[in-house]
Amino acid sequence: MGLVERIKLLCDEKKTNFAEVERNIGISNGQIRRWNTSTPGTDKLEMVADYFDVSVDYLLGRTDKKRYYDLTEKDERDIERDLERILNSAESELGLASFDGRVLDEMDQEDRELYITSLRNALRLHKRLAKKKFTPKKYR
Template identity: 30%
Template sequence: MTLYERTINLSKQRGYSLKNLAIKAGLAENSIYDWKKSTPKADNLQKVADILNVSTDYLLGRTEDLNSVSNSSKVTDILDDETILAFDGMEISEEDKEKLRDYARFIIEQRQRGKK
């Protein structure tokens, strides 16, 4: 399977069109379509891999392991309004994001009061 084919398959699984995937990755709308004929720059490949939550090695067909690099070191503050919250590769609605933030604030308040 080619890089382009893997990208199409994963984007469909995650609920993205190639155009939307490119936009979310900060690329030109039709740039991923060019991957049929040419290999993308490493930084563009990484941006797409990050959106799809897979390794670049997976996209390139070097491994069948979606995440060959551990994501355990990623730390993101859920209360940061700039944080893009997603579940299974699909972005969460603003209403649901706010509910999650409210719950996070509640947990923080409970911890500060000594109730774990």
């Protein structure tokens, strides 16, 4: 998939079009379409990447990861490991085991799933924010 096709997908996701993107970032009308046959400057690529909050590498097709702070498979495995450790700790220690005044084992299945999903989402959010905040600029 080429550069223009990736930008088209991003436009579709954001429900916009090339003309609006070009107006908003300040490049000439029809410029993005011409990138099928010519090579854009790095400054223009950076402006488009910033507009869509994606990496330049994603635009160029070097990676399928849109943002540097997106979670990888390793991050997901780490989150699941941390979640399991928290749940094991919660089941063994009564102080962490209460949820709405009940022990984890006493919860019905729906409440238990909601509790686990909430913890998993909190861990994911924390991991993304940490990556966003602490990733050195040279790796972005």
